[in-house]
Amino acid sequence: MKNGQATVQEKTIVGKIATFLRHEITTTNYRAGAHLKESQISAEFGVSRVPVREAFRILQSEGYLEVIPNRGSFVKPISLSYIKETSIVYKQLAPIILEKAIPNYRESTYKKAFNLLEKIEKSTDFTNVGYMLWDFARVIYGPSKYDFMLCIFDDIYSHSIRLLSEFFKNAETKQYKVESHYEFLHLCKQGKKDEAIKYWSDFIGNMSNIAVALAEKK
Structure with missing residues (x-):
């Protein structure tokens, strides 16, 4: 014993x-x-x-x-190749996961998501922002029940927080803009699933480009 x-x-x-x-x-x-x-x-x-x-x-x-x-x-440094590879994986998997997740959204899903966005808007602590964005991702992707792909996303987010920390330390503003997150949720609530997925895919594509550009400067 x-x-x-x-x-x-x-x-x-x-x-x-x-x-x-x-x-x-x-x-x-x-x-x-x-x-x-x-x-x-x-x-x-x-x-x-x-x-x-x-x-x-x-x-x-x-x-x-x-x-x-x-x-x-x-x-270990986060290599440029790692960022590029994870960006490709994220952009490929996100639409697939959302296709299954969005129809399973409930009022509680939206409540959790909106509460997180309100906290993110008020926070100037880049560490908390990073983890809350990770929580937001779990809220919108979780209803898919694609456990294996969700584990991959967890790995991506855990390392992305390091990039976000670097961004906030060098940025003039210490606030993270969440307008795109709100718009995505509004489209989902309106029953516009395909439009929401396209909108979110475009958004993460732009964010991936920013992450790559940030890494290239280092």
């Missing part, structure tokens, strides 16, 4: 460390190329290096870290 409890506790610690590091990387507190040291992280959490090493492995598998032999673990 004690061994089982220790295993659960160890997994919990690994999860906490991984969540912390993921957040620090996503918000660019740990920037691309930063050297993450096991000794420093273990001291910060008051644990041995074992759970830290396991957390590093998790983040490496998720694409947040890269391990360089004889040098250590470093925050």
